[in-house]
Structures are given as structure tokens and as C-alpha cells.
Amino acid sequence: MPQAGGLNLKTLFVPGPYDNLALPLKGALGPNANLSSLDYGTLSDDTSQLAARSEALVLGPGAEAACELASEDGEIQFVQFTGCRQSSLAVNALQANGLTVANAAPVIAPFVAEHTVSLIHAALALAGQRARPISELVIGIVGLGNVGIEVARHFAEVGASIVYHDIRTVVQGYATEVGARRHSLDRMLLNADVVSVHVSDTPHTPGVISDRELKLMKSGAVLVNTSLPEALDESDVAQALASGKLGAVALGVMETYPDSQPGPLSGQDKVITELSDATDREVVLKAVAALVAHNLKRVEAGDPPRGLIDPVGFPGVGDPSFWSSRLAPRQP
Template sequence: MTTTYIATSALDPICDAVEGLLSKSNEVVRVTPSEVAHLESRKESCLVISEQVGQSVFSTIPKDFGMVHFLGCRPPRALLEQVENSDTVIAGISPSIAPRVANRVIGFTGPLQVKPMGVWGIVGLGTTGLEVARKVTSNLSSVSIADIRTPRSGILNELGIRRKTLDLLVAESDVVTLHLYAGPTANPLISKRELSLMKTNAVLINTSDSSVVDEQAVLDALRSGQLAGYATDCPGPIFELPHELLASDGKLLVTTNPLTSQIGASVNIARFVDLNVRAFSNGEKVKGCYEPVDFPIVGDPSFWSSRMSPRQD
């Protein structure tokens, strides 16, 4: 029987749901954030960790766990670094939350007054980017993607989408939506330079992380008319402040309502984690694993932008 530790704060409905399912077939031990660094980890044991534990906890996770499962939408950099520095399987919840992210992205386009069947540019074709692509193409919009890795075989032909450099993508798109991890090669990915390449009637959507865009450059572009609209559910310091004039003009849309708190989300996440723990215990493939992908040393440079960051399958 696999021993699974669940690290969380006292009140956490997602961890409650995960614990309820896992306890039916596994030995489950609930621990506090301060106890994580002192756990006796083994290759056959798992750690399920909430995003509520605090950033500093992720750098204290013992490296001998067989699997670490993160329960948030945006993995901390310290957790991604563990992928590069250990043999531990590190997974997230992207496959279970991707449809909700895609619905939010599509929902943003209404208030931003995106024209029907416009040209979409999707940066990052992992699980979430792919879900967005499927929804957008079903609405008969044209889609291009930018990703530092070659997409899975046949997926571009299946959806009728094209792969382009980041520069071409931002220059040609009516909507640019970002689906990648925060990291040193994407800090920021969208800066004043990329914004200057965009159409003046284009909008930018960011559901990844505040650090992947230069928020001050975005704010300046909105005010000058260089950018028609910006929507995000991960505002940084600049967009955490109210900008009522931009919001009232329909140029700025900011929400801080986490997708993981939506009705039914905790149950869906718990089922996904339960299946992953079962797969790990049986030596089968775990879904939603993070991969240490960064700027490539070799390959076709025509497909790379100047900066990119890992994505998730």
C-alpha cells in the first residue's frame, strides 16, 4: 500500500476531497507545512501538496519521494527546479482544470469585444493551450501556436492550426493568449518589444502568471492605444491596483477568483489525483507531469523566440 502525505493548512476543501478518496485505498497522513521538511520520504511514497502551504515550503520538500503532486494551477519555481534536480515524478492538476481555463479564456473575449472568427495566437501548446485551441477552432477561428517543442504528432493537422515564431504570432493575431510556466526564460515573455509588434486592435489574455508579461508595458500600451485590451486572472502588483478608466472603457478585465474554487472543481481534482496515485503505485504513466523544458541548445532556431519557459502535457 502506498503511503501518501497530504501537506496543507487547516482549511482546504481540495485536500479534504483528495484525502477522502485516497484514504479508501492508501495509507494517508495529513501534515502541516512546517512538517514537510522532516518527512521520511521513500521512493514508493507520495506527497500531495496544497498551493496554500506558502512558497518557502516547496524548497524544503525531501527529494526521495517517488511522486509529488501539486494541487494548484501555477507551480512555484522551486517545485519546477526539483524536476530538473531529482528523479521524483512531479505532477500538477492541469488535465483536470484545463477545460475551466479554456472556458475562462473564451469568457474574457466577450467583455473585450473580440471580433467573431478572429485570428488567435496561442503561446504554449500543453494541456491547457491545447484545450483552448480545440474550443477556438470549434468556433471557426484561425489559430496559430508558438511553442519551443514540436507539438505531438498529427495535432496540428487535426485542428488545422499552424506553428509560428512568437514574433509572427503576436504580429498577426487578434487575440494572443498565454499558457506557459513562470521561469527565468519567460520573465517576461511579453515585453514592450512584443507589444509593439501587435495590432492596435488586438487583445492579450494571460492566465499563466503575472511575471510572463511586463505589466507596466501592458499598462502603457493600453493607455496609449497600442493594445486594445488585456485580461488576466493572475494580476501582479500593477494590475492588483484599480484602473477604473481602463476597466470602464472595456480595455481591462481582471479577476482573482481561483478556478479551483468553482463548483465541482475540488471533486474533479480529487478524482484526478486519486487516479494518478493509483497509476504511480501500479508503475503506470502519471498524467500532468511537469517537464524541465527550456531554451534549446540544438534544433531549428527559426521556431524559437528569444525567451520561452516549460509547458505541461
């Protein structure tokens, strides 16, 4: 018999390898929740049976690959990622099988945006532009999603001009709210004093900012990345710094190298590194747990969850974002 006041939706939680979400999630769901946990790193013969009996799948940071447990012939109808870095290809596959998919971007984005804004100001100071009025700056946002819009909103409120590039058609209200103008990637790079990267995990993400894109940027511009480390070609960025093309770089994420060898941007005078995972903070963990509990209850009631992930489509000819350096044929 279902227990009154509890979550009856049969939910399987797969924590990541360094996941601290389990206790906050259990607290948010309450003692009567129909919740099972699975260590994805030590799969057993019971794994498939446990997944087959579940109706919802919650994946901790680092456990995104476990989305394969939501197979076509199972009972799982809802997949909740507790981070923001899930693969678009994995999400598209889940959605193609009729599953509802959400992530925790609505509650994580403000914290990542706060970190990004701090890095932008630090990078501007390192580039010798501390005294320059913000109202004179053009802030370029690569990816106007949950984090990008928060960063854009902050700088729009203090008078900066906002331009952005996104392969998706952004919800119009977002761009209008901050007065953001949509450009191709090339045009945005040519005009921006600050380029802030907020891309998701898609086939186009690796090296989206590489040698060609760096050569298009304004001389002395600053580059900030708090999304995915592979979005930047770090060797090309190091060369742009050495040549004086870039004024400064600020990173919230970096590539890792074999045997803990330093990367091309390690120890650079004009590079700020403040590596931070928002989901490690207690206040964020509690917010994520509350969101997950809220979403499970909404799905159980037949309502859409917060953080619902829209299918990612790629633009066609005629869309302004088609004429980017990554989506259109171009000369080197």
C-alpha cells in the same frame, strides 16, 4: 498489515494556506488510505522524519515550495502537484533526482480554458469588435499546453485561424488537430488579432509580453492573460492601452502590489478583470481529488500517472521557436 481495498502507498499531503482540497482528497482516497498530512507553515522536528517515511508527496495550491521535502536520500518517488503553476526549475530538479512528477492540468485546464474563452469574447466586445465574424480572426496562443490547446480547439471549431508560439516542441497531434501553425513569438504577434497567454513558470516567463512585444502587435488587437501575472509587464501594457495600440486587455490574473496599492491596470476603461482560481470551485476540487487518487493508485501499481510533466528543454538553432524575441539575440 496493509488494509484491503485501501491505498498502501505511504502518502504525505501538504495543503496550501487556503487549500480546500483536504476533505475531497480524503473522500476520494477512502478511509483505509495510508495518508498523512503536514502543515508546511508550522514545521516541526518531526517534519523530516515524516517525509523520510513517505513514498509519495501531494502538494496543495500554494504549497509548491514544499517539494524540497522530496530529498535525494528519502523514499519519496512521486510528487503530485494539485495545481498547474509549479516552477519548472523545481520540477527539473525533482526529475533530475529520478522522481516522477505530475500536476492536475488534465482536469483543471478545461475550466481555465472556459474562463479564457469568455474573457476573449468580452475583450473583443470592449475593443469594438463584437460584430466581427470569428472566422476572420487570427488567434495567437502563447504556450500550447493543456489550457492553450483547449482554447485553440474552441476557436478552431468556429472557424478562426490558430497560430501559436511555444519554446517546447508540442506533441504534433495537438497542433494538427486544431490546424495550428507554429510561429516565432515575433511573427505570431505580428499576425494575431487576439493574443492569449498560457505560459508556465520558467525563467523566461517574467515580462514575456513587454514593450517590444506590444509594439509588434496589430493595432487594436486584444491581449488576454489567465496564466501567470508576471508574464505581462503591466506598466508597458498600460502604456500600450493609453496609446491606442491595444484595443482591450482581459485578465484572469494580476500582479499584487505592496499595501494593496492599485497597479497600472487597475480601473482602466479598456481592461476587464475577472480574477478566478479554478481550484476554488467545488466541482474542480472534486475532479482534482479524483485525479490525485487515481494517480497514486497508478503509481503504486507501477503505471505512469495522468498529468505527467515532461522535462522542459530549450530549443536550439534551427528550431522555429528559437527565433523568438526571448530566445535569440536581437536588436531592441
